[in-house]
Amino acid sequence: VPKVTQEHRDARRQQILDGARRVFSRYGYDSATVVRLEEEIGLSRGAIFHYYPSKREIFAAIAIEDSRRYIDLLVDRGLDEAVRAMAGESREWLGVVLETQARLRHDEEFQRRMAEESAGDQQRVIDWFDAGRRDGTLRDDVSALDLGRFATMMINGLALRVAGGDETDIDSLLRLVRDAVSPRA
Amino acid sequence: VPKVTQEHRDARRQQILDGARRVFSRYGYDSATVVRLEEEIGLSRGAIFHYYPSKREIFAAIAIEDSRRYIDLLVDRGLDEAVRAMAGESREWLGVVLETQARLRHDEEFQRRMAEESAGDQQRVIDWFDAGRRDGTLRDDVSALDLGRFATMMINGLALRVAGGDETDIDSLLRLVRDAVSPRA
Numbered sequence: 001v002p003k004v005t006q007e008h009r010d011a012r013r014q015q016i017l018d019g020a021r022r023v024f025s026r027y028g029y030d031s032a033t034v035v036r037l038e039e040e041i042g043l044s045r046g047a048i049f050h051y052y053p054s055k056r057e058i059f060a061a062i063a064i065e066d067s068r069r070y071i072d073l074l075v076d077r078g079l080d081e082a083v084r085a086m087a088g089e090s091r092e093w094l095g096v097v098l099e100t101q102a103r104l105r106h107d108e109e110f111q112r113r114m115a116e117e118s119a120g121d122q123q124r125v126i127d128w129f130d131a132g133r134r135d136g137t138l139r140d141d142v143s144a145l146d147l148g149r150f151a152t153m154m155i156n157g158l159a160l161r162v163a164g165g166d167e168t169d170i171d172s173l174l175r176l177v178r179d180a181v182s183p184r185a
Numbered sequence: 186v187p188k189v190t191q192e193h194r195d196a197r198r199q200q201i202l203d204g205a206r207r208v209f210s211r212y213g214y215d216s217a218t219v220v221r222l223e224e225e226i227g228l229s230r231g232a233i234f235h236y237y238p239s240k241r242e243i244f245a246a247i248a249i250e251d252s253r254r255y256i257d258l259l260v261d262r263g264l265d266e267a268v269r270a271m272a273g274e275s276r277e278w279l280g281v282v283l284e285t286q287a288r289l290r291h292d293e294e295f296q297r298r299m300a301e302e303s304a305g306d307q308q309r310v311i312d313w314f315d316a317g318r319r320d321g322t323l324r325d326d327v328s329a330l331d332l333g334r335f336a337t338m339m340i341n342g343l344a345l346r347v348a349g350g351d352e353t354d355i356d357s358l359l360r361l362v363r364d365a366v367s368p369r370a
Binding site for chain 1: 290
């Protein structure tokens with residue numbers, strides 16, 4: 001029996017999440033059947049559900065991965081890059097995310113899972129804004145928490161525009177966002 | 186046969202939209218059955234579907250009514266009041282709206298209807314921002330179109346927060362939004 005390494009498990013998980021994302025984008029959440037997941041991922045249902053107990057858990061894992069990617073972008077490359085990345089997201093995928101998150105709003109298990117997983121990520125956002133307040137690149141008359149909420153709200157509002165197929169002039173948007181969060185003259 | 190006046194028809198339409206909004210909020214879009222709509226609205230299915238040919242059309246009419254109410258608030262009372270109103274919206278209702286609009290994104294008939302109905306409303310938003318640019322209350326180095334898109338994005342991002350049950354400090358948010366759209370010092 002080959003030893004299953006952590007790297008192997010991580011690669012399998014990523015294979016599942018990447019394939020499932022394509023299936024969700026193409027068919028929507030409800031029509032992402034087990035057969036379609038198996039075909040696109042290239043693993044049997046047994047293997048898939050060995051790593052994730054349910055379709056809902058696969059979706060939760062992708063949503064958390066997405067959220068983390070945006071926070072990495074913010075922390076490593078700044079607010080502009082996070083906004084630009086959202087502007088370039090797939091319309092189909094964002095539509096599925098927005099619909100599914102709204103539908104799962106009464107699913108306590110899903111909500112608990114998301115809250116647990118995202119607590120540390122939210123703290124990283126607050127820390128990033130706090131560092132900017134201290135080094136003078138961001139305004140310090142609004143709390144890091146509220147700056148983080150504003151940035152999140154903006155990026156989520158942009159996600160709604162992209163999902164709706166609405167055009168956005170990113171340079172104008174970035175100018176407005178920067179002026180909102182910069183120190184007052 | 187009593188003469189059915191325009192006022193009567195308008196009152197009936199409003200009765201249908203108000204009742205349907207309560208049913209959608211309570212049960213969600215899919216579980217808003219005809220029986221539940223009849224009970225809550227207090228009209229027979231025949232009467233209801235005389236005014237609106239389908240549940241989808243009822244939903245579209247409510248979504249357009251909502252959008253118009255926000256634009257009226259913006260135009261009559263300013264951006265602050267529109268933001269405050271969204272912060273006070275029902276979490277349940279916003280959850281249903283976000284979910285249903287995402288689900289109907291491939292429904293061409295629904296999308297066409299919404300685009301037709303909202304074209305004039307969007308122009309009113311642009312006109313309001315344009316007036317502010319001309320009278321010096323808003324910055325004029327960003328187009329009225331882009332200011333309107335920014336405001337819409339902000340308010341929609343806030344809707345997502347409210348639907349998710351997330352807290353928002355409205356005074357901080359308003360300070361950031363005002364500084365984004367005000368003339369630069």
